[in-house]
Amino acid sequence: AVPLLARGVHCLVEKPAGGSTEAVARLRKAADAGRAHLQIGMVERYNPVLDALQALPGEPLYVEVQRLSPPTPRVTDVGVVLDLMIHDLDLLGRVVGRNVVDVRATGVRLLGAHEDVASARVTFEGGCVAQITASRVAETRCRTLRVFSRHGYLVLDCDRQEARKVEPVAGPAAGDWALRVAHLMRQGLDAPALAPVPGSGGGGPEDGVASWPVAIGRREPLKAEIEDWLACVRTGRRPEVDGEAAWRALALAERILASIERRGLGPVAAS
Structure with a gap:
């Protein structure tokens, strides 16, 4: 080119x-x-599920990404970081939008000369942390993104193009639950479904979280x-x-690959 x-x-x-x-x-x-x-x-930048990021209640504090695929002969010249994880490294620029200050990663080779599984913990200026996992030797396919803020979080399913918003209805992060439900109903929307906090033993507004779908349009990303x-x-x-955007994503990928190599798992080729 x-x-x-x-x-x-x-x-x-x-x-x-x-x-x-x-x-x-x-x-x-x-x-x-x-x-x-x-x-x-x-x-992946064109996946309509990313439009749901506008519904995040506050600044991102923690991001959890999983991109898992069963083995295929599609790509053999690069590892999973440049094959699959690179999409999420690019998306982090949109989700977080801050400079990277620390990278720690590990990887495993199972099928060939390059890493087939990789996990990276990336810390950004301002304190936001992203935990990214990619695998091309998984049993099932998974493309999920969870973005947490002080007042709730979003769950994005990139494959199904579905998004959910989850907010606490009790505790210090909860706002006025009744006012939020009333506002949604005035907009003609259903009240959020209530789900218990794990381990709480309950399911009511007094001890749980509420989740509801975020409306997004559908389109074919390619x-x-x-x-x-x-x-x-x-x-x-x-x-x-x-x-410029591609350079930033690849710069982060190179730091992840360097971190994997430093852990003594053998040379991990970038190309």
Whole structure:
């Protein structure tokens, strides 16, 4: 893609775009020289379930991500960090939007030369922590994202394109439960379903949490990505996942891979 970008040809490059920050830097330099648009194919960025993030009650304090898949022969030249986890590293930029201050990770190789399972704990400026797990040797497929704030949390299912909002109805984080229910009913929405706090032994508002679905539209992420890319080419606007966003995600991926290698599990190749 570098020669094409340098000649002014707009390019949509599939992730991980060379698998290193150096490769993305070369793409960005060529795009700047040719005044061409560069977009990296992070299709999860177009999942409509992410629209539910607007419903998070407060700033994110803790993020929990799981991206699990059964074994497939689809990708063998990179490990699970650059194959699957990279999507979530990109999404963290949107969810948290702060600089990374610490990375600790571990990984396991089961099928080949690269890590097949990886787990990373990422700490951001301001104290938000993300725990990210990726596997390509799982028994079942799972794509979930949980974002916690001081006043509740969101549960996003990226596969089903479904989202739920969960809030406490008792304790120091709870607000006026009756007022919230009344407000929802005035909007024509059903009152939230009540669920007990684990171990509380109850299920009423006095000792539980409330959860209800967050309304989101449905769309095919890959189709939305292509349509957005074509619109960028036609209008000249900046792509959703440009070279800078891809560089940030890969920079975090490289720190995770370096942390895995430091744990003495053997060399983990980035490309």
